[in-house]
Amino acid sequence: MDEVFQALSDSTRRQMLRDLAASDRTVSELAAPHPMSLAAASKHIRVLENAGLIRREVEGRTHRCHLEAGPLAAAHDELGFYEQFWTSSLNTLDRLLREEAAQETESSRTTSDPQPKDD
Amino acid sequence: MDEVFQALSDSTRRQMLRDLAASDRTVSELAAPHPMSLAAASKHIRVLENAGLIRREVEGRTHRCHLEAGPLAAAHDELGFYEQFWTSSLNTLDRLLREEAAQETESSRTTSDPQPKDD
DNA sequence: AATTTATTAAACCAATCGGTTGACTAATAA
DNA sequence: TTATTAGTCAACCGATTGGTTTAATAAATT
Numbered sequence: 376m377d378e379v380f381q382a383l384s385d386s387t388r389r390q391m392l393r394d395l396a397a398s399d400r401t402v403s404e405l406a407a408p409h410p411m412s413l414a415a416a417s418k419h420i421r422v423l424e425n426a427g428l429i430r431r432e433v434e435g436r437t438h439r440c441h442l443e444a445g446p447l448a449a450a451h452d453e454l455g456f457y458e459q460f461w462t463s464s465l466n467t468l469d470r471l472l473r474e475e476a477a478q479e480t481e482s483s484r485t486t487s488d489p490q491p492k493d494d
Numbered sequence: 495m496d497e498v499f500q501a502l503s504d505s506t507r508r509q510m511l512r513d514l515a516a517s518d519r520t521v522s523e524l525a526a527p528h529p530m531s532l533a534a535a536s537k538h539i540r541v542l543e544n545a546g547l548i549r550r551e552v553e554g555r556t557h558r559c560h561l562e563a564g565p566l567a568a569a570h571d572e573l574g575f576y577e578q579f580w581t582s583s584l585n586t587l588d589r590l591l592r593e594e595a596a597q598e599t600e601s602s603r604t605t606s607d608p609q610p611k612d613d
Numbered sequence: 614a615a616t617t618t619a620t621t622a623a624a625c626c627a628a629t630c631g632g633t634t635g636a637c638t639a640a641t642a643a
Numbered sequence: 644t645t646a647t648t649a650g651t652c653a654a655c656c657g658a659t660t661g662g663t664t665t666a667a668t669a670a671a672t673t
Contacts, residue, residue: 500660504660504661506661530661530662530663531662531664533662533663533664534661534662537660537661537662538661541660554669554671555668555669555670555671556670
Protein backbone atom coordinates (compact mmCIF):
# COMPACT_ATOMS: atom_id res chain seq x y z
CA MET A 376 0.00 0.00 0.00
CA ASP A 377 2.87 2.35 0.78
CA GLU A 378 4.21 1.76 -2.71
CA VAL A 379 0.83 2.43 -4.30
CA PHE A 380 0.30 5.79 -2.64
CA GLN A 381 3.93 6.63 -3.20
CA ALA A 382 3.51 5.91 -6.90
CA LEU A 383 0.39 8.05 -6.99
CA SER A 384 2.12 10.98 -5.31
CA ASP A 385 3.81 12.14 -8.51
CA SER A 386 1.79 13.98 -11.13
CA THR A 387 3.88 12.59 -13.99
CA ARG A 388 2.95 9.09 -12.91
CA ARG A 389 -0.69 9.99 -12.36
CA GLN A 390 -0.78 11.37 -15.89
CA MET A 391 0.70 8.14 -17.18
CA LEU A 392 -2.06 6.18 -15.47
CA ARG A 393 -4.64 8.47 -17.04
CA ASP A 394 -3.11 7.83 -20.43
CA LEU A 395 -3.14 4.11 -19.81
CA ALA A 396 -6.81 4.34 -18.93
CA ALA A 397 -7.44 5.48 -22.47
CA SER A 398 -5.41 2.70 -24.04
CA ASP A 399 -2.29 0.61 -23.63
CA ARG A 400 0.89 2.54 -24.37
CA THR A 401 4.52 1.82 -25.08
CA VAL A 402 7.23 3.33 -22.90
CA SER A 403 7.98 5.96 -25.53
CA GLU A 404 4.32 6.84 -25.87
CA LEU A 405 3.96 7.21 -22.13
CA ALA A 406 7.08 9.34 -21.98
CA ALA A 407 6.25 11.61 -24.90
CA PRO A 408 4.03 14.18 -23.10
CA HIS A 409 6.53 14.74 -20.31
CA PRO A 410 9.42 17.22 -20.48
CA MET A 411 12.13 14.87 -19.30
CA SER A 412 14.55 12.31 -20.64
CA LEU A 413 13.32 8.92 -21.73
CA ALA A 414 15.41 7.38 -18.97
CA ALA A 415 13.60 9.44 -16.36
CA ALA A 416 10.21 8.45 -17.73
CA SER A 417 11.36 4.85 -17.82
CA LYS A 418 12.10 5.07 -14.10
CA HIS A 419 8.63 6.44 -13.43
CA ILE A 420 7.15 3.52 -15.32
CA ARG A 421 9.25 1.16 -13.26
CA VAL A 422 7.84 2.69 -10.08
CA LEU A 423 4.31 2.16 -11.36
CA GLU A 424 5.16 -1.39 -12.28
CA ASN A 425 6.70 -2.17 -8.89
CA ALA A 426 3.57 -0.83 -7.23
CA GLY A 427 1.55 -3.26 -9.32
CA LEU A 428 -0.27 -0.45 -11.09
CA ILE A 429 0.80 -1.49 -14.55
CA ARG A 430 1.76 -4.68 -16.33
CA ARG A 431 4.32 -4.80 -19.10
CA GLU A 432 4.37 -6.98 -22.19
CA VAL A 433 7.59 -7.04 -24.15
CA GLU A 434 6.90 -7.14 -27.87
CA GLY A 435 10.14 -7.18 -29.78
CA ARG A 436 12.03 -4.08 -28.76
CA THR A 437 8.96 -2.22 -27.54
CA HIS A 438 7.34 -2.62 -24.13
CA ARG A 439 3.56 -2.33 -24.15
CA CYS A 440 2.14 -1.14 -20.80
CA HIS A 441 -1.29 -1.99 -19.50
CA LEU A 442 -3.19 -0.52 -16.57
CA GLU A 443 -3.59 -2.89 -13.62
CA ALA A 444 -6.52 -1.68 -11.54
CA GLY A 445 -6.31 -3.93 -8.51
CA PRO A 446 -4.14 -1.69 -6.33
CA LEU A 447 -6.18 1.32 -7.39
CA ALA A 448 -9.29 -0.45 -6.15
CA ALA A 449 -7.55 -1.19 -2.86
CA ALA A 450 -6.49 2.43 -2.44
CA HIS A 451 -9.96 3.62 -3.38
CA ASP A 452 -11.40 1.27 -0.83
CA GLU A 453 -9.06 2.45 1.88
CA LEU A 454 -10.08 6.05 1.29
CA GLY A 455 -13.72 4.98 1.18
CA PHE A 456 -13.43 4.29 4.88
CA TYR A 457 -13.48 8.05 5.44
CA GLU A 458 -16.55 8.63 3.32
CA GLN A 459 -18.60 9.28 6.44
CA PHE A 460 -16.49 12.37 7.05
CA TRP A 461 -17.30 14.14 3.85
CA THR A 462 -20.90 13.10 3.31
CA SER A 463 -23.20 15.35 5.28
CA SER A 464 -20.95 17.28 7.56
CA LEU A 465 -23.56 17.67 10.28
CA ASN A 466 -24.55 14.05 10.25
CA THR A 467 -21.00 12.95 10.73
CA LEU A 468 -20.56 13.46 14.44
CA ASP A 469 -23.82 11.77 15.17
CA ARG A 470 -23.01 8.78 12.98
CA LEU A 471 -19.54 8.44 14.35
CA LEU A 472 -20.70 8.36 17.92
CA ARG A 473 -23.28 5.73 17.14
CA GLU A 474 -20.82 3.54 15.27
CA GLU A 475 -18.31 3.93 18.04
CA ALA A 476 -20.85 2.90 20.61
CA ALA A 477 -21.84 -0.10 18.53
CA GLN A 478 -18.22 -1.10 18.18
CA GLU A 479 -17.64 -1.17 21.92
CA THR A 480 -14.88 -3.76 21.58
CA GLU A 481 -11.88 -1.71 22.65
CA SER A 482 -12.51 1.51 24.54
CA SER A 483 -9.52 1.59 26.83
CA ARG A 484 -8.34 4.86 25.37
CA THR A 485 -9.55 8.15 26.81
CA THR A 486 -12.55 8.63 24.58
CA SER A 487 -14.12 11.97 25.21
CA ASP A 488 -17.59 11.83 26.70
CA PRO A 489 -20.30 12.60 24.19
CA GLN A 490 -21.62 15.89 25.38
CA PRO A 491 -25.15 16.75 24.27
CA LYS A 492 -25.04 19.87 22.17
CA ASP A 493 -28.11 21.94 23.03
CA ASP A 494 -28.07 24.36 20.17
CA MET B 495 -2.72 16.35 -4.70
CA ASP B 496 0.92 15.33 -4.71
CA GLU B 497 1.14 16.23 -1.05
CA VAL B 498 -2.01 14.28 -0.21
CA PHE B 499 -0.85 11.03 -1.79
CA GLN B 500 2.62 11.58 -0.42
CA ALA B 501 1.16 11.95 3.07
CA LEU B 502 -0.87 8.79 2.57
CA SER B 503 2.16 6.81 1.44
CA ASP B 504 3.42 6.23 4.98
CA SER B 505 1.72 3.66 7.18
CA THR B 506 2.47 5.60 10.36
CA ARG B 507 0.55 8.54 8.96
CA ARG B 508 -2.27 6.36 7.67
CA GLN B 509 -2.61 4.90 11.15
CA MET B 510 -2.78 8.39 12.59
CA LEU B 511 -5.61 9.23 10.24
CA ARG B 512 -7.43 6.08 11.30
CA ASP B 513 -7.05 7.10 14.91
CA LEU B 514 -8.33 10.57 14.13
CA ALA B 515 -11.36 9.00 12.49
CA ALA B 516 -12.27 7.57 15.86
CA SER B 517 -11.83 10.86 17.69
CA ASP B 518 -9.71 13.97 17.88
CA ARG B 519 -6.29 13.37 19.38
CA THR B 520 -3.45 15.37 20.82
CA VAL B 521 0.04 15.07 19.39
CA SER B 522 1.11 12.80 22.23
CA GLU B 523 -1.93 10.59 21.79
CA LEU B 524 -1.28 10.29 18.07
CA ALA B 525 2.37 9.50 18.71
CA ALA B 526 1.82 6.93 21.47
CA PRO B 527 1.21 3.80 19.33
CA HIS B 528 4.28 4.34 17.19
CA PRO B 529 7.77 3.14 18.08
CA MET B 530 9.59 6.38 17.44
CA SER B 531 10.52 9.60 19.17
CA LEU B 532 7.87 12.21 19.83
CA ALA B 533 9.78 14.57 17.56
CA ALA B 534 9.51 12.11 14.69
CA ALA B 535 5.78 11.68 15.23
CA SER B 536 5.43 15.44 15.41
CA LYS B 537 7.00 15.67 11.96
CA HIS B 538 4.55 13.12 10.60
CA ILE B 539 1.70 15.19 11.98
CA ARG B 540 3.15 18.24 10.33
CA VAL B 541 3.15 16.42 6.99
CA LEU B 542 -0.51 15.53 7.43
CA GLU B 543 -1.29 19.12 8.35
CA ASN B 544 0.55 20.54 5.35
CA ALA B 545 -1.40 18.18 3.10
CA GLY B 546 -4.59 19.59 4.58
CA LEU B 547 -5.56 16.23 6.04
CA ILE B 548 -5.75 17.44 9.60
CA ARG B 549 -6.47 20.68 11.40
CA ARG B 550 -4.81 21.64 14.64
CA GLU B 551 -6.27 23.57 17.55
CA VAL B 552 -3.82 24.77 20.13
CA GLU B 553 -5.30 24.47 23.61
CA GLY B 554 -2.81 25.70 26.14
CA ARG B 555 0.26 23.56 25.76
CA THR B 556 -1.49 20.71 23.98
CA HIS B 557 -2.37 20.58 20.29
CA ARG B 558 -5.65 18.88 19.51
CA CYS B 559 -5.76 17.37 16.00
CA HIS B 560 -8.88 16.91 13.94
CA LEU B 561 -9.41 14.97 10.75
CA GLU B 562 -10.03 17.11 7.67
CA ALA B 563 -11.75 14.97 5.06
CA GLY B 564 -11.74 17.28 2.05
CA PRO B 565 -8.47 16.10 0.51
CA LEU B 566 -9.40 12.49 1.23
CA ALA B 567 -12.59 13.01 -0.72
CA ALA B 568 -10.59 14.51 -3.58
CA ALA B 569 -8.19 11.57 -3.62
CA HIS B 570 -11.06 9.11 -3.40
CA ASP B 571 -12.70 10.85 -6.29
CA GLU B 572 -9.54 10.76 -8.37
CA LEU B 573 -9.22 7.03 -7.87
CA GLY B 574 -12.91 6.63 -8.60
CA PHE B 575 -12.11 7.54 -12.17
CA TYR B 576 -10.61 4.08 -12.57
CA GLU B 577 -13.60 2.27 -11.12
CA GLN B 578 -14.52 1.05 -14.59
CA PHE B 579 -11.31 -0.97 -14.61
CA TRP B 580 -12.05 -3.08 -11.60
CA THR B 581 -15.81 -3.57 -11.93
CA SER B 582 -16.53 -6.45 -14.24
CA SER B 583 -13.29 -7.15 -15.99
CA LEU B 584 -14.83 -8.38 -19.22
CA ASN B 585 -17.36 -5.61 -19.42
CA THR B 586 -14.69 -2.99 -19.07
CA LEU B 587 -13.44 -2.66 -22.59
CA ASP B 588 -16.92 -2.54 -23.96
CA ARG B 589 -18.05 0.07 -21.46
CA LEU B 590 -14.97 2.19 -21.99
CA LEU B 591 -15.47 2.32 -25.70
CA ARG B 592 -19.08 3.30 -25.29
CA GLU B 593 -18.32 6.00 -22.76
CA GLU B 594 -15.57 7.34 -24.93
CA ALA B 595 -17.91 7.53 -27.85
CA ALA B 596 -20.58 9.17 -25.73
CA GLN B 597 -18.08 11.69 -24.43
CA GLU B 598 -17.27 12.76 -27.94
CA THR B 599 -19.87 15.49 -27.58
CA GLU B 600 -18.82 16.61 -24.07
CA SER B 601 -21.99 18.65 -23.66
CA SER B 602 -22.99 18.05 -20.06
CA ARG B 603 -21.30 16.59 -17.01
CA THR B 604 -24.40 15.31 -15.29
CA THR B 605 -23.75 12.73 -12.62
CA SER B 606 -26.58 10.51 -13.76
CA ASP B 607 -24.96 7.31 -14.87
CA PRO B 608 -27.56 4.57 -14.85
CA GLN B 609 -25.81 1.31 -15.49
CA PRO B 610 -27.90 -1.80 -16.14
CA LYS B 611 -26.54 -4.26 -13.64
CA ASP B 612 -26.77 -7.64 -15.33
CA ASP B 613 -24.67 -9.85 -13.09
C1' DA C 614 10.04 30.13 42.11
C1' DA C 615 11.15 25.69 40.52
C1' DT C 616 9.79 21.77 37.99
C1' DT C 617 7.40 18.96 35.12
C1' DT C 618 4.78 18.42 30.76
C1' DA C 619 3.55 19.13 25.77
C1' DT C 620 5.42 20.29 21.81
C1' DT C 621 8.47 22.27 18.40
C1' DA C 622 13.24 23.57 16.59
C1' DA C 623 17.68 22.59 14.96
C1' DA C 624 21.37 19.95 13.53
C1' DC C 625 22.61 15.76 11.84
C1' DC C 626 22.46 11.14 9.30
C1' DA C 627 21.68 7.45 5.88
C1' DA C 628 18.47 6.32 2.37
C1' DT C 629 15.46 7.47 -1.24
C1' DC C 630 13.76 10.50 -5.09
C1' DG C 631 13.55 12.67 -9.42
C1' DG C 632 16.30 14.11 -12.62
C1' DT C 633 20.60 14.11 -15.72
C1' DT C 634 24.15 12.01 -19.05
C1' DG C 635 26.56 8.40 -21.40
C1' DA C 636 27.15 3.72 -22.40
C1' DC C 637 24.89 -0.57 -23.44
C1' DT C 638 21.67 -4.30 -25.55
C1' DA C 639 18.63 -5.90 -28.68
C1' DA C 640 15.30 -5.55 -32.41
C1' DT C 641 14.24 -3.40 -36.72
C1' DA C 642 15.17 -0.99 -41.13
C1' DA C 643 18.35 0.85 -44.69
C1' DT D 644 26.17 -4.89 -42.87
C1' DT D 645 25.25 -0.75 -40.88
C1' DA D 646 22.45 2.40 -38.93
C1' DT D 647 18.51 3.53 -36.39
C1' DT D 648 15.19 2.77 -32.86
C1' DA D 649 13.31 1.26 -28.15
C1' DG D 650 14.51 0.75 -23.90
C1' DT D 651 17.39 -0.14 -19.78
C1' DC D 652 21.55 0.38 -16.83
C1' DA D 653 24.94 2.73 -14.13
C1' DA D 654 26.90 6.56 -12.16
C1' DC D 655 26.16 10.85 -10.53
C1' DC D 656 23.66 15.07 -8.52
C1' DG D 657 20.97 18.00 -5.38
C1' DA D 658 16.74 17.81 -2.72
C1' DT D 659 13.72 15.36 0.20
C1' DT D 660 12.48 11.76 3.63
C1' DG D 661 12.20 9.49 7.97
C1' DG D 662 14.56 8.93 11.71
C1' DT D 663 17.77 10.42 15.68
C1' DT D 664 19.45 13.54 19.67
C1' DT D 665 19.86 17.64 22.09
C1' DA D 666 18.03 22.06 23.06
C1' DA D 667 14.36 25.53 23.42
C1' DT D 668 9.63 27.35 24.44
C1' DA D 669 5.67 27.83 26.85
C1' DA D 670 2.00 26.18 29.82
C1' DA D 671 0.64 23.74 33.91
C1' DT D 672 1.82 21.94 38.47
C1' DT D 673 4.04 21.92 42.80
